[in-house]
Amino acid sequence: MEKLKRSERIAAMVKILGDHPNKIFTLNHFTEKFNSAKSTISEDIVVVKQAMEKMSLGKVKTISGAAGGVRYIPFTTKSENKRILEKVSERLSQNDRILPGGFLYMTDVIYSPLIIQGIGEIFASQFDYSDVDYIVTVETKGIPLALMVAKAMNLPLVILRRDSKVTEGSTVSINYVSGSTGKIQKMSLSRRAIKPGSKVIIIDDFMKAGGTAQGMVDMMREFDTEVKGIGVLIATKEPEKKVVEDYIPLLILEEVQQAEKTINIYPNAILI
Amino acid sequence: MEKLKRSERIAAMVKILGDHPNKIFTLNHFTEKFNSAKSTISEDIVVVKQAMEKMSLGKVKTISGAAGGVRYIPFTTKSENKRILEKVSERLSQNDRILPGGFLYMTDVIYSPLIIQGIGEIFASQFDYSDVDYIVTVETKGIPLALMVAKAMNLPLVILRRDSKVTEGSTVSINYVSGSTGKIQKMSLSRRAIKPGSKVIIIDDFMKAGGTAQGMVDMMREFDTEVKGIGVLIATKEPEKKVVEDYIPLLILEEVQQAEKTINIYPNAILI
Secondary structure: OOOOOHHHHHHHHHHHHHHOOOOOEOHHHHHHHHOOOHHHHHHHHHHHHHHHHHOOOOEEEEEOOOOOEEEEEOOOOHHHHHHHHHHHHHHHOOHHHEEOOOEEOOHHHHOOHHHHHHHHHHHHHHOOOOOOOEEEEEOOOOHHHHHHHHHHHOOOEEEEEOOOOHHHOOEEEEEEEOOOOOOEEEEEEEOOOOOOOOEEEEEEEEEOOOHHHHHHHHHHHHOOOEEEEEEEEEEEOOOOOOOOOOOEEEEEEEEEEOOOOEEEEEEOHHHO | OOOOOHHHHHHHHHHHHHHOOOOOEOHHHHHHHHOOOHHHHHHHHHHHHHHHHHOOOOEEEEEOOOOOEEEEEOOOOHHHHHHHHHHHHHHHOOHHHEEOOOEEOOHHHHOOHHHHHHHHHHHHHHOOOOOOOEEEEEOOOOHHHHHHHHHHHOOOEEEEEOOOOHHHOOEEEEEEEOOOOOOEEEEEEEOOOOOOOOEEEEEEEEEOOOHHHHHHHHHHHHOOOEEEEEEEEEEEOOOOOOOOOOOEEEEEEEEEEOOOOEEEEEEOHHHO
């Protein structure tokens, strides 16, 4: 292979690291790929690290020792959070989103890869996921979001289903009470999906009373699994007391006024 | 802001371009961000372009004129396809995946962000999506995959639901016949989800007889929408004649032998 120049090596290295957040690449990986000496690669890494920091594009960490190497860690600053969350709030405030019953049409926003990629990185900046094993969500609307969080944290995604399916093998099912409607609902999960004794973070798109989140917490108990955190894109302001206690909402939905056609939604103040 | 060195600018530029595939960034975007002259940025782009090409990490295209700028286009070579698809085939061939009824347990693979990111880029390299408006899938198992395709192509994702939901507003529902079981099933989509006259690519995780894919094609007709392509991660070898004609499978599942505990799955030969 033709030898790359320093700036070309750096370009390729950033692409590889950035595409695989939180994956550790050994120095050998790059010395072989670029046919370069270890000292050269180490110098390249310093440049990459400085560039990411100066431009607030995340962090690059080197790990020394036998299992050592380098990895890219997505990290958003408060000003970046503000920019992203204000843009999303603005889009979700468009009054033609109001549906009968005071619901908000928002699938165009929460299925947009560009938007939820940024949101995934905000979540990755809020949680300590150093010993977390899985990201957990429940079908359907939260899946794209949860996948982007899983990608940023380099963790596998687990999706709870409403019904058990033949393609899941033996499953565990639980009933739970939707906190807002009081209705009994069901969720189910393949017994193979989670190793007992694991740690998880729960991600969902929306929380009103928190019943669904509590259902997921209950399901995790069936798998002897510890819930290390709960993140939701949008939490309603009322009821202020949710069924679950510790959760991080990125946006607060204060009010949808069907008659006046107004929507009041804004970023969670502690994040911006 | 402190001025960046060339290699630092290049590192930051690759991160920004790579995070936003197919999004056009103007030269001005970078001249402002890096406080540098247009000629300097143009030289940087040439380096980035060469590095991506030399290392087969995708393409960087410059667009001249008033609406001009630069964008990153994910592109996988045949040898990259081979590497990714053989790895996925190998994982899916583990004989403890066989479920009662000869089904394959595969959610751990198709919900793995790292795996499906690569698969999304393979799909993006197979389709001409220059005039496509949406990626369309049906819940649930195909969603992570379809999102990664949507991300690689920089297109919004549309998810067909099995039932209509209050959070979707008015919906269009159709019945379709599952080609393999002969059962009547339902899918529904919000009337707001797709603009009439659009073009779409359909993505799903699995195709046996093709009934679900045909259902999606029928649904698109209800929205006056043209289907430009269909991509599935896995197609079964039998029946060879599917209900839909033009589709691209990445993997072929030839056989699951429950008694012998063997699975025969391999990459689509034309891709590798």
